[in-house]
Amino acid sequence: MKILVCISHVPDTTSKINFTEGDTKFDTNGVQFVINPNDEFGLTRAMWFKEKQGASVDVVNVGGPETEPTLRKALAIGADGAIRVNIAATDGFAVAKQLAKVVQDGGYDLVIAGRESIDYNGGMVPGMLAGLLKANFVNNCISLEVEGTNATAAREIDGGKETVSTSLPLVIGGQKGLVEESDLRIPNMRGIMMARQKPLNVLEPIDASAETESVKFEKPAPKGAVKLVDADNVEELVNLLHNEAKVI
Secondary structure: OEEEEEOOEEEOOOOOOEEEOOOOEEEOOOOOEEEOHHHHHHHHHHHHHHHHHOOEEEEEEEOOHHHHHHHHHHHHHOOOEEEEEOOOOOOHHHHHHHHHHHHHHHOOOEEEEEOOOOOOOOOOHHHHHHHHHOOEEEEEEEEEEEEOOEEEEEEEEOOEEEEEEEEOOEEEEEOOOOOOHHHOOOOOHHHHHHHOOOOEEEEOOOOOOOOOOOOOOOOOOOOOOOOOOOOOOHHHHHHHHHHHOOOO
């Protein structure tokens, strides 16, 4: 089984986010980038298939040279090879078309993507990729088993989960639950050294025009001041909730 894991290069959630050029460009100065958490769950599951079933695992990113350290981390975790499509990931549909070309050329049976990246939260690439490939698709995936060409997956739904049976070729949008957080892997020294010897292939993009463009970014408004009410002053609390907060 050949597996391709889609890796997004995203800011660490502890990073301070700022914008430049009139809030039209993301300021990367001082920002630490990591593997998208939803993709990390998928990569760990792919490692299980590699170790238990002999699957081969490649990782792919659509982005510039600045994303290569993130791909190298994925290689250090255990991926066999990495692919970078040399174009900025500015539009979900354009990204899906680039990934579809990689999947078709590589003959992959299973594509594991995160359900969304934590930077733009578009949540559209896995579904569009499956559509372009005419492959089966399971989103919000929290469990995946593959036997031969048959797959069983569970996905999160409102108030519970749904288990489905399907077949390869398959694209999933994975998330927390696909593996336990305690199973996520940290590269060790041996993995880091081996990653330097593994192939990282840079592909030029196919012609795929972007259908959307980010016009402006806006950070959430700062939180207002907190009003403290004495525990014995219930009337004042009720008055504030009713007349000021208007929640009762």
